[in-house]
Amino acid sequence: MHDAERITLARLPSGVELETTVHTYGDGDGPTVYVQAAQHGREINGSEVLRRLHAELLARQDDFSGTLIAVPVADPITFDRVSYTAPEPLDSVNANMNRCWPGDEDGTLHERMAATLWEYAGDADAIVDLHTGGWRCCPTRST
Template identity: 35%
Template sequence: MTIKAVRGKRDGPTLFVSAAIHGDEINGVEIVRRLLQHRALRSLRGTLVAIPIVNVHGFLNNSRYLPDGRDLNRSFPGSPKSSLAGRVAHSFFNNVVAQCEYGIDLHTGARHRGNLPQIRADLQDERTREMAEAFGAPVLLHAKTRDGSLREVASDQNIPILLYEAGEALRFDEVAIRVGVSGIINVMRQIGMLPPSRVKKPRRQPMVTDQSYWVRARVSGVLRALVPLGAFVKKGAILAVVSDPIGDTSGDTEICAQDEGIVIGRTYLPLVYEGDALFHIAKYKADIDEVLRHYHEFREEFEPDAYDPANHDPSEYDEDPPIAS
């Protein structure tokens, strides 16, 4: 496991940023790479501990899991005498996480499943909520910790930690990457590791919720999704249609929202089976027009400009050109 520590000339907090605890969730790997090149680190106070690939075995094999078939993010705090997952979890937690005062853990959706940029955290903890609001993601989801997760053991040690979810496994998503880098820099400013930005931007109001639900397939067939990530849907709205591949429209089944909210996750597979999770919707009712306005502004800020490789002059760019989707 490769770890890079960047220490500022002046004292300050210690923050760890980790990615690829699930080896196929690779957006975070690119976020950490860009973070380590960011010019703002020249003014760093304290120590940034960057771990671009926690689950090295899974990363090399394009797999979510370790070779022993276990999920590393269900194996904490682990033990030096247990399975491979338990040993990796124990070593990572004790040698890295427990030595830090704050943490940000980077994730994506599963294979063939995309997530809207969002922060999942214990929003009832004041320090964690302040970090979450500073990050700048369009959605903040209060989420309970899961048994054996990194968030659970960090919380037990009173270490505020954010879980950033965005994009899809095994794919780079330029918007998700840009939001992640910007969000980490924002958090570092909020906890005193970086000076305030000279460019004053109005803070956008995120959608904050503690309830979400999955809409599942009622029948098997070919899925035709009708709403994208980030769409606001009302109760009863048609999200998709599951059809017979032969073309008999009399057998079409409409998939509808059970309650109003914003689509924060969806499957990209066209073939679905009865019971499959199709859309993840965060429940939300208040001030939706204001939230949608902020979301559209958010998209405009992070959407990459057109890039022409034929006319690319590296000297004109302060950062890497965008990754094409």
């Protein structure tokens, strides 16, 4: 079983909704694992990992027990800007969403976003937050 749900993480003061997609796999019979990627917008490898995992899970639905909740883009603000942090005018208190968990539904922009995702992650048996080092941490090859 697979379900993809488009959710609103938070709203900007203008009313613009910040959205992401939450994928749920499995039948609920067994443990629940929550996995998210791109909490920092420069760290895109995790999003690709979840894209590839999506294809594998769809191909092996009958072999899967439990529930996997996957969020390929946890922070669309930084993802769209290819940045680790949000611009100061959007969240001058918590520019880094990774410092806001489990969030606050009445807090800053990132606190509200984290609180929305915590509704999916909070009851999981395990939480995996995929990070990478960005392009500067890629191995180089010397000649």
